[in-house]
Amino acid sequence: TESFSAMDSDERRIVLVGKTGVGKSAAGNTILGREAFESELSPSCLTSECHKAKGNVxxxxxxxxxxxxxxxxxxxxxxxxxxxxxxxxxxxxxxxxFLVVLQLGRFTQEEKDTVQMIQTTFGEDGAKYTMVLFTHGDQLKKQTIENFISESPDLIAIIRKCGNRYHVFNNEIKDPKQISQLLDKIDKMTVVNGGGYYTNAMFMKAEAAIEKEKERLLKEMEAQKQRELDKLRAKYGGRATREKCKVQMRYHYEARARAEKSNDFTSAPVGDRCSILFSLIFWGFCLAVDQQWTCTFNSKFLINSN
Known part of the structure; x- marks a missing residue:
């Protein structure tokens, strides 16, 4: 086993991600060995913001x-x-x-979309820091996790995207070994990553790659968009402002979605919804200058760049 002694005094920073109701908060409590987060088992206690808790484990x-x-x-x-x-x-x-939390026995299209969305958001670099964490391991009964995974081609594909890294939490037992084994796997992954961690620069790199492809596609679709705008001018004249803004926004969203799908790292088929979910928020501001209307769009990176 590779030594992690160089980082023994450092803090292991873990981010739990996944769909609602899979047990992210409960997994966080299991890792820390205390009730640090409100459990998702209660509908009134669903996590709506990011919460951080620390401990010595x-x-x-x-x-x-x-x-x-x-x-x-x-x-x-x-x-x-x-x-x-x-x-x-x-x-x-x-x-x-990044621990992608999945619940055993509830593997649906949303689970597939979840992994896809996380990897689209954080890019190819993010995959190096990603591991699947299965909750409700008690549902395996006498079956091994390896056998469970082998029976699902979709699950195999997801595990492969996460570098074949995964771990299982049994919610029915309080075995500290399952926590130390998870931390050992995270330590090993960190060693493979040169002792590093996922940075904001990596995120910006992933975002920039998608934006670059989006701009290329917008240029490619310019002629088609212009034909639509010409038809609107002919039909509505000076009253076409709102419709023209809608067309502009639609092309930006479509280009963004296609850019994400064309990314080599995120090319696996998922629901059409997934391509829309990652579109940045575009605001259309329609301005009139000498009876000539234009639409200006501002995009906002959804991350603190500090």
Whole structure:
């Protein structure tokens, strides 16, 4: 086993991500060995913001960040992703591990979309710091996790995207070994990553790659967009402002979605919803200058760049 002695005094920074109701908060409590987060078992206690808690676990300093659940119907996906991205700031100078929390026995399209969204958000560099954490391991009964995974091609693909790294928590037992084994796996992953962690610069790199492809696609679609705008002018004349803004916004969203899908790292098929979820928020401001209307769009990075 590779030594982690060079970082023994350092804090392990962990970010928990996943859909609502899979047990992220409970997993955080299990890792820290105390009730640091309100459990998701109660509908009134669902995580809506990023929360951070620290502890000393198995002789190691650990900081855990619990994030809002993806597909939470109380928030738009843009709001949820905004909060998750802000967790990088809470994990300053950067997390050593993204634990994608999945519940055994509930593997649906949303679970597949969850992993896809996390990897799209944090880019190819993010994959180096990602591990799947299965909760409710008691449901395996006498079956091994390896056999369980081998029976699902979709699950195999997800595990492969996460560098074949995974761990299982049994919610029915209070075995400290399952915590120390998880931390050992995180330590090993950190050693492979040269003792480093996921940085804001890596996030900006992932975002820049998608934006560059988006701009290329916008140029490619310019002629088609112009034809639509010409038709609107002919039909509505000076009253076409709102419709023209809608067309402009639609092309920006479409280009963004296509840019994400064309990314080599995120090219696995997922629901059409997933490509829209990661679109940045665009605001259309329609201005009239000498009876000539233009639409100006401002995009905002949903992350604290400090």
């Amino acid at each position: 198995d002789g190691r300093k650990v900081a855990v960040n619990d994030t809002p659940g993806l597909f939470d119907t109380n928030f738009t996906q843009e709001e949820v992703l905004n909060r998750i991205k802000m967790c990088i700031s809470l994990s300053a100078p950067g997390p050593h591990a």
